[in-house]
Amino acid sequence: MLNGNNPDLRNSEIEIKMSAKHVDVYYGDKHALKGVDLEIPARSVTALIGPSGCGKSTFLRCLNRMNDTVRGCRVEGDIHLDALDIYSKQVDVVQLRARVGMVFQKPNPFPKSIYENVAYGPRIHGLADSSEQLDHIVETALKQAGLWKEVGNRLDDSGTGLSGGQQQRLCIARAIAVSPEVILMDEPCSALDPIATAHIEELMDELRETYTIVIVTHSMQQAARVSQKTAFFHLGTLVETGDTRTIFTNPKDERTQGYITGRFG
Template sequence: MQNGYSTSNAPVKMSARKVDVFYGDKQALKGIDLDVPARSVTALIGPSGCGKSTFLRSLNRMNDTVRGCRVQGEIKLDTLDVYDNSVDVVQLRARVGMVFQKPNPFPKSIYENVAYGPRIHGLAESREELDAIVEKSLKQAGLWKEVGDRLAEGGTGLSGGQQQRLCIARALAVSPEVILMDEPCSALDPIATAHIEELIDELREEYTIVIVTHSMQQAARVSQRTAFFHLGILVETGDTKTIFTNPSDERTQGYITGRFG
């Protein structure tokens, strides 16, 4: 399948149509058409500089923070036009959360890292409700057993893998619908990586996940759909097994077999 339209039975959670992204005069993405099915993991793969992180960041308007960046085309979250002038970007990023490549906990306590989002969005009316959100989010992120008895300690004192799960808990605390992950395991050791991969598999039962990964093995393990980017173009997308075993484009075949990338 050459285009990016979803053939899976899952309803579409996010969709991109004819998306172009420019950094100044340089075009980073060209005419991207891609559907992201609900409650599944979509992996974006491709060589460094191919545009996969740029596309990921366009889904919740993180590119707005990059000077000189322009996004053209249409990106929708359900029926909401993400780039409509009326969209509250803070609210959008609550619905479409982000986990970055390098764990970036706030220089606050473990508790305050998770409570921050619910506080600013007014999601808890009492300390009890806030406590419950913090506990639920840390449990969902697979971290409660390790930190539940030391919530007052600093989040930056945790191990790298724990910090990344804390950042996932922080994203979960505002009840997102979509979670974007930009190479979330690249700074982690194999054991911490395995923890995050197990977590992704559990989270997809409730959330839509889009992950950028440089590891094809990881894409094959965690995703149900894979999109292959090359030189700013979406070459092909399909169910992960098909992309890895029987891709329809020779560029995909070349990347997967290690002939380039």
């Protein structure tokens, strides 16, 4: 089922949450991303698709400066979160990553209790003035992540003792507990079974009412199900971007058509 019929994306007054202009990324001498221009609409899901090594995860990591942690990586160009130039020297990267959260490919809960996994971010960012307020933040995040009914009565249990799908939803709860504006998801379902994947996809559909979501996925079926906008990367270049339905049914570029029909990738 294609989900690319969001009327918000057909409107000329689309609110843009993040924008990238002329973005190039180098790993040492390797030119990994070449002149990427992409606008990310607010409160929607944007899917980044393409074959392995095409640059989609590299681009995703540019959006919250995770590439800063990679030795020899250099990012050029402009990336804005609303009016903020996120690569400005005045930007506090810790605060940026609170506004632009990330969920990784493999669930990575802290070796702490379920409660402490979710409370960690709000605590270090000073978002709670009391233990009651922190309790409320934890409960709200777990409810938003669709996990409260399953773990609400055992918050002292270890987060690492949950199933894979539950661990990933815990990581999503941990990300949203600091009230981000954008959530980046790097293949969040690749390590999960089909039932857990369905839970995460349903969750994304609910979360996009509040958050802007960017997802990297190898699954074109998943991109078609969950996203309103799709961007196709190939060999470090953003080949084509647009409304998800249009990209999957009437792409403009032959390379997009070839990837979608399985001729390469």
